[in-house]
Amino acid sequence: MSAAAPAVHLAVALEGAGWHPAAWREPRARPTELFQARYWVDLIQEAERGLLDFVTIEDGLGLQSSRRFEQDWRADQVRGRLDAVLIAARAAPLTSRIGLVPTVVVTHTEPFHTSKAVATLDYVSNGRAGFRVQVTARQHEAAHFGRRSFPPVDLRDRADPQVRRLVIELFDEAADYVEVVRRLWDSWEDDAEIRDAATGRFIDRDKLHYIDFAGDYFSVRGPSITPRPPQAQPIVSALGHADVPYQLIARSADVGFVTPAGAGHAAAIVAEIRAAQHAAGRSGDTVHVFGDLVVFLDEPGGEPGAERKARLDELAGYLYASDAVIFTGPAEHLADLLLDWQASGLAGFRLRPGAIPQDLEAITRALVPELQRRGVFRDSYAAGTLRGLLGLGRPANRYAAT
Amino acid sequence: MTRPLKQIHLAAHFPGVNNTTVWSDPRSGSHIEFSSFAHLARTAERAKFDFLFLAEGLRLREQNGLIYDLDVVGRPDTFTVLAALAAVTDRLGLAGTINSTFNEPYEVARQFASLDHLSGGRAAWNVVTSWDAFTGENFRRAGFLPQDQRYSRARAFLETTWELFDSWHGDEIIADKETGQFLADPQPGTFERTDQHFGIRGQFNVPRSPQGRPVIFQAGDSDEGREFAASSADAIFSRYGTLEDGQAFYKDVKDRLARHGRSREELLILPAATFVLADTDAEAAELAQEVRLQQVSGQTAIKFLEQLWNRDLSGYDPDGPLPDVDPVPGENTVSRGRASVRMHRDPVAIAAQWRAKAEAGDLSIRELIIEVTGRQSFIGAPATVAGQINTLVQADASDGFILVPHITPGGLDEFADTVVPILQERGVFRADYEGTTLRQHLGLAPLPSGAALSRAAS
Numbered sequence: 111m112s113a114a115a116p117a118v119h120l121a122v123a124l125e126g127a128g129w130h131p132a133a134w135r136e137p138r139a140r141p142t143e144l145f146q147a148r149y150w151v152d153l154i155q156e157a158e159r160g161l162l163d164f165v166t167i168e169d170g171l172g173l174q175s176s177r178r179f180e181q182d183w184r185a186d187q188v189r190g191r192l193d194a195v196l197i198a199a200r201a202a203p204l205t206s207r208i209g210l211v212p213t214v215v216v217t218h219t220e221p222f223h224t225s226k227a228v229a230t231l232d233y234v235s236n237g238r239a240g241f242r243v244q245v246t247a248r249q250h251e252a253a254h255f256g257r258r259s260f261p262p263v264d265l266r267d268r269a270d271p272q273v274r275r276l277v278i279e280l281f282d283e284a285a286d287y288v289e290v291v292r293r294l295w296d297s298w299e300d301d302a303e304i305r306d307a308a309t310g311r312f313i314d315r316d317k318l319h320y321i322d323f324a325g326d327y328f329s330v331r332g333p334s335i336t337p338r339p340p341q342a343q344p345i346v347s348a349l350g351h352a353d354v355p356y357q358l359i360a361r362s363a364d365v366g367f368v369t370p371a372g373a374g375h376a377a378a379i380v381a382e383i384r385a386a387q388h389a390a391g392r393s394g395d396t397v398h399v400f401g402d403l404v405v406f407l408d409e410p411g412g413e414p415g416a417e418r419k420a421r422l423d424e425l426a427g428y429l430y431a432s433d434a435v436i437f438t439g440p441a442e443h444l445a446d447l448l449l450d451w452q453a454s455g456l457a458g459f460r461l462r463p464g465a466i467p468q469d470l471e472a473i474t475r476a477l478v479p480e481l482q483r484r485g486v487f488r489d490s491y492a493a494g495t496l497r498g499l500l501g502l503g504r505p506a507n508r509y510a511a512t
Numbered sequence: 513m514t515r516p517l518k519q520i521h522l523a524a525h526f527p528g529v530n531n532t533t534v535w536s537d538p539r540s541g542s543h544i545e546f547s548s549f550a551h552l553a554r555t556a557e558r559a560k561f562d563f564l565f566l567a568e569g570l571r572l573r574e575q576n577g578l579i580y581d582l583d584v585v586g587r588p589d590t591f592t593v594l595a596a597l598a599a600v601t602d603r604l605g606l607a608g609t610i611n612s613t614f615n616e617p618y619e620v621a622r623q624f625a626s627l628d629h630l631s632g633g634r635a636a637w638n639v640v641t642s643w644d645a646f647t648g649e650n651f652r653r654a655g656f657l658p659q660d661q662r663y664s665r666a667r668a669f670l671e672t673t674w675e676l677f678d679s680w681h682g683d684e685i686i687a688d689k690e691t692g693q694f695l696a697d698p699q700p701g702t703f704e705r706t707d708q709h710f711g712i713r714g715q716f717n718v719p720r721s722p723q724g725r726p727v728i729f730q731a732g733d734s735d736e737g738r739e740f741a742a743s744s745a746d747a748i749f750s751r752y753g754t755l756e757d758g759q760a761f762y763k764d765v766k767d768r769l770a771r772h773g774r775s776r777e778e779l780l781i782l783p784a785a786t787f788v789l790a791d792t793d794a795e796a797a798e799l800a801q802e803v804r805l806q807q808v809s810g811q812t813a814i815k816f817l818e819q820l821w822n823r824d825l826s827g828y829d830p831d832g833p834l835p836d837v838d839p840v841p842g843e844n845t846v847s848r849g850r851a852s853v854r855m856h857r858d859p860v861a862i863a864a865q866w867r868a869k870a871e872a873g874d875l876s877i878r879e880l881i882i883e884v885t886g887r888q889s890f891i892g893a894p895a896t897v898a899g900q901i902n903t904l905v906q907a908d909a910s911d912g913f914i915l916v917p918h919i920t921p922g923g924l925d926e927f928a929d930t931v932v933p934i935l936q937e938r939g940v941f942r943a944d945y946e947g948t949t950l951r952q953h954l955g956l957a958p959l960p961s962g963a964a965l966s967r968a969a970s
Contacts (some may be wrong), residue, residue, distance in 0.1 A: 134687065134694065141687035145719055147630045173715045185698040190719040193626035199595035200630045219619060222650045230589040234546040234596035254618045256712040307536045310811050315579040328652030333572060337544050337586045425692060
């Protein structure tokens with residue numbers, strides 16, 4: 111790779127049969143296998159053949175819906191899903207290099223459980239784990255847990271001060287959650303296990319640490335029951351579309367996913383995140399900002415991506431729109447766009463395949479070779495851990511005496 | 513007419529965070545690396561075992577206010593490691609202990625349903641409840657429950673997860689690409705539960721899994737616990753592995769089943785068991801004694817004594833006599849996060865028994881602790897051990913055993929290679945798996961699904 115063109119990081123976001131709601135009706139789609147291990151392992155192995163940095167796996171604590179905050183009761187789209195952390199764990203022993211980044215909803219779950227689950231994912235994958243933090247303000251998902259209720263506001267109305275207060279609260283809680291998860295990962299020093307036959311001690315208890323976190327939403331004592339994972343700190347990531355989630359990315363994450371409308375917008379978002387990072391005292395930390403795009407790519411000698419999307423829109427009965435830009439066209443044009451946006455300060459991209467497997471294979475078999483030809487994408491995996499792929503070192507332990 | 517030979521059920525317990533696990537042995541490997549779990553699981557599957565079992569502890573144990581450091585410390589997340597093990601095994605059941613106190617039904621149900629999908633129908637859940645605010649300090653929901661509410665919440669928790677598992681009947685997904693109909697029912701997974709512990713409603717989001725729900729294990733021993741198991745569990749992880757105690761427990765629990773409208777085959781009794789193998793019985797006996805000395809060091813013996821005495825006994829000599837002071841009654845403040853201290857229901861009486869035993873046998877503290885805690889269930893040459901196991905099962909002291917090796921991860925290898933073939937030759941243990949799901953391995957009938965479940969629900 112030439113020094114002038116910094117490498118692009120590439121991830122794919124796996125969701126059901128693809129991100130288009132009618133993707134499951136494609137001839138090559140495998141809708142009846144969505145709840146089987148083989149399907150997910152195939153997709154992740156395909157992404158690994160394409161030398162991608164990592165896959166993310168969507169998740170949620172309710173049925174999918176075409177409406178953002180409520181159920182739609184549609185019977186013509188994929189509904190139901192498997193736990194994303196467990197999908198990642200199931201694929202881990204059958205892959206060897208690609209990063210595994212499942213989504214974890216933090217609003218109703220326990221940071222202690224999440225910390226050891228992601229640490230264990232890091233063990234079973236030999237250092238390839240991360241997770242994507244997600245919050246939910248959906249009333250019907252809160253009712254699945256019955257432990258808290260949210261004010262009956264219209265979540266679409268972002269100008270409503272009550273909505274804004276709720277959003278700030280949920281993201282503050284998410285930041286505390288990540289802080290607890292990270293402290294628990296550090297709660298064992300690397301050399302805590304000593305197996306000292308002379309004294310009969312399995313561990314040096316001075317190298318285990320209570321985290322004693324006390325915040326507005328919960329308190330957690332620690333230490334973790336799981337020793338410090340191979341990467342020490344698995345990757346924490348979050349998706350953001352506005353100032354509050356950008357602050358979470360800046361305060362807590364290693365990778366932020368954002369949805370710019372173009373190169374200029376990407377530059378503005380990156381600047382906003384960098385400013386928030388500075389304000390949070392994390393200027394010295396690497397926070398990679400990835401641009402999210404939905405992609406419908408032309409099949410070489412086959413159907414153009416734009417036609418596929420149009421066909422799927424017709425099947426769905428409406429024009430599929432997204433929070434992210436929807437790209438249709440050949441892989442070469444997508445490569446042009448990625449490099450153009452990258453110049454605005456993006457470290458990489460998380461591509462959401464419109465239909466699986468076509469658009470996943472177009473990424474791994476057309477886009478990746480194109481980027482390789484341009485000297486901006488790896489020819490082989492050079493690092494054994496996800497942190498390594500992202501150029502991040504193994505961090506020191508916050509509790510270790512230096 | 514003599515009844516046909518019972519088929520034995522066998523499971524492998526990953527060596528745990530307690531003193532039966534000998535970490536000082538040169539063969540002892542990692543307790544956290546995945547390769548150790550994969551090794552034990554592959555051995556168990558090679559030996560055609562029913563399942564692999566993982567325990568759980570959600571707070572590191574403490575004694576005298578310090579993290580307990582004499583045993584193995586640290587373990588992985590149960591669900592995550594079981595999902596990974598599903599990738600390196602094909603038939604072996606995957607049983608995890610999951611606490612119902614520090615979780616909510618919706619998330620536990622979606623994790624078990626996911627594990628059952630991802631393993632092709634091999635998931636099992638050992639339902640436990642916790643008892644202490646000590647563990648609760650690691651959780652946002654905290655966790656203290658008065659004793660009298662523990663089973664009531666556990667029962668409500670289990671019933672709620674069943675409602676979630678059964679909220680999908682198995683015939684909802686049509687996925688007809690031509691007509692565009694994905695779901696037969698636009699509102700799948702509907703549930704509603706209101707009781708003194710839970711008030712939840714909505715849609716469960718994991719379709720019905722291959723087994724319908726995980727196989728349910730229970731480990732409670734009190735009258736309430738036995739009744740809970742008789743009403744709801746598929747198997748009991750019991751503590752009674754000897755002939756007389758085993759038979760008494762077996763009969764007691766199986767006799768309860770009829771009251772719950774269940775047959776005697778619908779609940780398996782599987783005690784935990786340890787073993788020591790050697791070429792001859794004499795060598796095995798010698799080896800067993802060595803292992804017990806490794807498991808119960810002088811320090812460990814004092815710590816054990818403190819757990820019952822509920823006071824600091826660090827001044828006592830492990831090679832000397834038992835303390836003449838009595839245990840401190842009431843809440844155990846010396847040992848925390850340890851299930852076994854709950855078993856000491858009357859510490860003063862047990863201390864008196866132990867003292868009498870020590871005096872009668874002229875035993876030191878360490879010798880006494882080895883005597884009361886350390887004796888292995890099965891000791892001998894492979895044929896002897898196979899015979900012991902078979903005798904206990906045929907005499908209705910159990911339906912099989914959950915074997916706990918004392919070495920990680922290779923501690924089951926010899927058993928798989930030497931004892932299992934003998935049991936297979938005798939026709940009391942499967943030569944190969946006949947089914948694909950854990951329910952099938954355990955001889956449990958499939959749960960109703962699809963139209964039958966829909967009819968039952970309406």
